[in-house]
Amino acid sequence: MSRVILPNFLRFLILIFIQVFLLKNIGYYNLAVPFLYILFILLLPFGIPNMLLFTLAFITGLTIDTFYDTLGINAAACTMLAFVRILFINITVQRQGFENEPEPRLGIMGFRWFFFYGLFLTVFHHLTLFLLETYNFSDLRYTLIRVVFSSIFTLFLILVTEFIFFRKRER
Amino acid sequence: MRNLWLFISKYNAFFLFVIFFVISLILMIRDNTYQRSATLSSSNVLIGRAYERINQFKSYLSLGAVNDSLVAENARLKNQLRSSFFDNKLVRKTVKDSLLKQQYTYITAGVVNNSIHQRDNYITINRGSLHGISKGMGVIGPSGVVGIVWNVSKHYSTVRSLLHTGTKITASIAKSNAFGSLAWGETSFDSEIADLKGIPNHVTVKKGQQVITSGFSLFPKGILIGNVISSSIKGESDLDIKVKLSTNFSTLQYVYVVINNLALEQQQLEAKSIKNE
Numbered sequence: 144m145s146r147v148i149l150p151n152f153l154r155f156l157i158l159i160f161i162q163v164f165l166l167k168n169i170g171y172y173n174l175a176v177p178f179l180y181i182l183f184i185l186l187l188p189f190g191i192p193n194m195l196l197f198t199l200a201f202i203t204g205l206t207i208d209t210f211y212d213t214l215g216i217n218a219a220a221c222t223m224l225a226f227v228r229i230l231f232i233n234i235t236v237q238r239q240g241f242e243n244e245p246e247p248r249l250g251i252m253g254f255r256w257f258f259f260y261g262l263f264l265t266v267f268h269h270l271t272l273f274l275l276e277t278y279n280f281s282d283l284r285y286t287l288i289r290v291v292f293s294s295i296f297t298l299f300l301i302l303v304t305e306f307i308f309f310r311k312r313e314r
Numbered sequence: 315m316r317n318l319w320l321f322i323s324k325y326n327a328f329f330l331f332v333i334f335f336v337i338s339l340i341l342m343i344r345d346n347t348y349q350r351s352a353t354l355s356s357s358n359v360l361i362g363r364a365y366e367r368i369n370q371f372k373s374y375l376s377l378g379a380v381n382d383s384l385v386a387e388n389a390r391l392k393n394q395l396r397s398s399f400f401d402n403k404l405v406r407k408t409v410k411d412s413l414l415k416q417q418y419t420y421i422t423a424g425v426v427n428n429s430i431h432q433r434d435n436y437i438t439i440n441r442g443s444l445h446g447i448s449k450g451m452g453v454i455g456p457s458g459v460v461g462i463v464w465n466v467s468k469h470y471s472t473v474r475s476l477l478h479t480g481t482k483i484t485a486s487i488a489k490s491n492a493f494g495s496l497a498w499g500e501t502s503f504d505s506e507i508a509d510l511k512g513i514p515n516h517v518t519v520k521k522g523q524q525v526i527t528s529g530f531s532l533f534p535k536g537i538l539i540g541n542v543i544s545s546s547i548k549g550e551s552d553l554d555i556k557v558k559l560s561t562n563f564s565t566l567q568y569v570y571v572v573i574n575n576l577a578l579e580q581q582q583l584e585a586k587s588i589k590n591e
Binding site for chain 1 (some may be wrong): 331341342361368424429431432438470503
């Protein structure tokens, strides 16, 4: 059990640290803003109960909010992310019989699956985040452009991170 | 009843989603309408301290730029010293000091957290209510206006910087007394450019003219905000002026909080006039 908790806890600390002290200061004129910390929720094990998943996602979002001074916005986006994650895994994984795998990682699931997994979850997270941040639909086009560019940036960082810690496991 | 329970447990993911999402929305809306929650924002002591620790390392990296700006400011202040003027007068009347009442006092503060890439940017400074700072005071930097104090805790304050979509400052164009309101983030999110609105058409505005504070509100009159980079006629009667901000927000390290000693008197008088109408 501790072999699951400890790496996840460390991953949480490191990702939050990188997000708050490094990525918060990086951005291209507010158009492309990276949110790498969602990788923590992406990589939680398959077998996690829904209640625990939502609680962890909510806490992660709230932690980021505390540092960003945007109470509730990241928490809402992370809740959306957790919900989309459950749907995505329900639709794709059970059918292909990957249920025994511990974590949805690039080395285990293959590039194609992981790419679409990251893409869907990132886009939904960013869509919620930026819509809530803008809080109106008047400049929807600008918001959507921000979502697209930020998603590309975040997804790029997620894939790079996964390739750096790439581990092919024998099945 | 049992069927209802089965239904809920079958689709528990959806119900959990709704519950957590609503909690976040409530948090968010409460935070937007009322005061920013004092416990969960960067004026919190714990997080302020974490930012300060990181900032200690970061301030070493920009030491050169800070030194340059301090030297420039020293030179500017020295220019204003009496000793740097040649005194032509032979007879000088002594002026009683009691005639001059100090209106503005300045408190220096270090920037411990800063952001420029958000839609609404805040700055955290390491001075708080213990040092006599309260909400609504003006904040200026070595080269111009920075923002307005927004939240105050014991040792820290958060400042709503000019780079916040909600910050509006009365500004006037140097030499002509026309005044308007300065806002950021309505047309672009570039951290160097703001818009000046409400200046009437008949005022001639040239490129490079200085934009300064009007002295109507928190700031002393004549503090630099930026320079005009373009002006064009928009709509019926107003000019659309773009201003290059003089403060470089990305390298801000030290600021001054402006305390207006006569603010209370002014506010009471103005409130009285409104009531009388």
